[in-house]
Amino acid sequence: MRPNKTTTTVVCIAEAKSTPMKLKFTLRKKLLFSIALTLPILSFGQLGNNMYGLYRQMNPSSVSFVEMDPVNGTITPIGNQVLSTTINTTGVSLNPYNLSYSYQDDDSWLSISLQNGSILSDVVVNLPSATGDFNNFRFNTADSVMYGLYSQVVYNQTTGTYSGDMRLGSCDLSTGLVNLISPTSIATSYTMAGAVINPHLMVYYFISEDKLRGLDIYNGTIFSNPTITIPSGGNSFDNFAYNCGDTTMYGLIMQNGVKCLGKIDAATGVVTPLPTQLNLPNYIMNAASIDPINGIYYFESMLSAGVTLIGLSLQDGSIVSSVEIPNGFYFDMFRIDSDCFEAFPTRLNPAANLTDVNNLEVRIAPNPAAKILAFSAPQDPTNIEIYNAQGQKMSGSWSSNPSQQLDIDHLDSGVYILELQFANTTKSIRFIKE
Numbered sequence: 001m002r003p004n005k006t007t008t009t010v011v012c013i014a015e016a017k018s019t020p021m022k023l024k025f026t027l028r029k030k031l032l033f034s035i036a037l038t039l040p041i042l043s044f045g046q047l048g049n050n051m052y053g054l055y056r057q058m059n060p061s062s063v064s065f066v067e068m069d070p071v072n073g074t075i076t077p078i079g080n081q082v083l084s085t086t087i088n089t090t091g092v093s094l095n096p097y098n099l100s101y102s103y104q105d106d107d108s109w110l111s112i113s114l115q116n117g118s119i120l121s122d123v124v125v126n127l128p129s130a131t132g133d134f135n136n137f138r139f140n141t142a143d144s145v146m147y148g149l150y151s152q153v154v155y156n157q158t159t160g161t162y163s164g165d166m167r168l169g170s171c172d173l174s175t176g177l178v179n180l181i182s183p184t185s186i187a188t189s190y191t192m193a194g195a196v197i198n199p200h201l202m203v204y205y206f207i208s209e210d211k212l213r214g215l216d217i218y219n220g221t222i223f224s225n226p227t228i229t230i231p232s233g234g235n236s237f238d239n240f241a242y243n244c245g246d247t248t249m250y251g252l253i254m255q256n257g258v259k260c261l262g263k264i265d266a267a268t269g270v271v272t273p274l275p276t277q278l279n280l281p282n283y284i285m286n287a288a289s290i291d292p293i294n295g296i297y298y299f300e301s302m303l304s305a306g307v308t309l310i311g312l313s314l315q316d317g318s319i320v321s322s323v324e325i326p327n328g329f330y331f332d333m334f335r336i337d338s339d340c341f342e343a344f345p346t347r348l349n350p351a352a353n354l355t356d357v358n359n360l361e362v363r364i365a366p367n368p369a370a371k372i373l374a375f376s377a378p379q380d381p382t383n384i385e386i387y388n389a390q391g392q393k394m395s396g397s398w399s400s401n402p403s404q405q406l407d408i409d410h411l412d413s414g415v416y417i418l419e420l421q422f423a424n425t426t427k428s429i430r431f432i433k434e
C-alpha cells in the first residue's frame with residue numbers, strides 16, 4: 001500500500017440558488033486553468049453495463065478502486081488497498097485496450113489494473129514548467145493517448161501584469177511526461193464543465209468564456225469556437241460527454257438547478273433540450289459518461305438521501321435509473337469501457353500529406369483486415385511502409401515481402417495508410433485494422 005497523502009479533498013456541487021448557476025461559485029468562469037481540485041473520480045466498464053471508478057470516503061480520507069452496477073447500485077471492490085487520499089477531479093483515463101484506469105492524485109499518475117486492482121505504475125507528473133498544471137484530461141480511444149490542458153500563469157515584466165497561457169498537451173502515462181501540442185496559447189481560462197474528445201474528427205472540446213472551443217489534436221490549433229446558445233432557455237450547458245453511438249455531445253442545461261438533458265451542435269454551439277424536465281437541485285462536478293450501447297447518460301447529484309448516480313435516456317432525457325451511493329461515500333470520475341471502444345479517425349492528420357488513392361493499378365484485401373493485409377500491383381514495390389492516422393511510421397518487416405501479404409496482427413485497431421513505393425511513383429491506400 002502506498003503512503004497516504006494529506007491534501008484536503010474538496011467537493012464541488014453545482015447548486016440551485018437565487019442566481020441561476022451551475023458551477024458558478026468562485027470557480028465558474030475565471031477558473032484560470034490552474035485549478036486541480038482534489039475531487040471525485042469515476043469510471044465505467046464491462047461493455048456498457050458496469051462502471052469502474054474510485055470509491056471515496058471523507059473521514060478518514062481514503063480512495064479505493066471499485067466496479068459498480070449502475071442499475072442496482074452493487075459495488076464490487078477491485079483489490080483491497082487504499083490507493084491515495086486525494087484525487088484530481090478534472091479528468092481520468094480508462095484504457096480499454098490494456099485494461100488500465102489512470103488518475104492523478106496529489107502529484108503523480110497512478111495506473112490501476114481493471115482486472116485485479118493492482119498498481120501498474122505510479123509516476124510523477126513531469127510538466128514543461130514547474131509553475132504549470134495539466135488538467136481536464138481525456139483518453140482518446142482512436143490513438144490511445146491522453147490529452148488535456150496544460151496551463152501556466154505568465155508574468156509580463158513590461159506591464160507588470162499576469163496572464164494565462166493555456167495549450168493542448170498530451171501525457172505519457174508510463175513516464176508522466178507532458179508534451180505540448182499547441183504552438184501558442186489557445187485560451188486564458190476554462191470552465192469546469194467537462195471536456196470531451198471526438199475520436200472521429202480528432203478534436204478535443206472544452207468550454208472557455210461561454211464558447212465551445214474545439215482543438216485540433218494533430219496540431220493543437222483552434223478547430224472551432226462557436227458561442228454556446230440555448231434558444232429554449234437556460235443559463236449554461238454543463239457536464240457534457242461525447243456519444244460515439246450517434247456522434248453527438250450531451251450535457252446538462254442549467255437553470256436554477258438541473259433543468260434537463262440537452263445536446264449541442266459542436267459547429268454552431270446551439271443547445272437543443274430533450275423533452276423531459278428534471279428540475280433537480282444540483283449536479284456533482286466530475287464530468288459525465290455515456291453508455292453508448294444502451295443510450296444512457298450518467299451523472300451524479302447530491303440529493304437529500306445522499307450522493308445519487310442518475311441515468312438519463314438519450315432519447316427523451318427521462319430518468320431510467322437512480323441509485324444512492326452507499327455508506328455516505330462518493331463514487332467519482334466514472335467511465336464505461338465500451339465508450340468509443342475501437343473508434344478510429346475519419347479525419348486524418350492534414351500535415352501527413354498522405355493521399356487516399358484507390359486506382360486500377362493497386363488493390364488491397366480484405367479491408368477492414370484483422371491479421372493479414374494482401375495487396376496486388378502490376379510490379380513489385382521497391383519499398384513498403386505503413387503509417388497510422390497521425391502520419392507516424394509503424395514498425396514491421398514489410399519491405400522485402402515477396403508474397404504481397406503483410407502481417408498486421410501487431411497493429412492496434414484503427415485507420416492506417418499503406419504506402420507502396422515503385423520505381424517512378426508512390427501509391428498510398430487507406431485501410432482499417434480491426
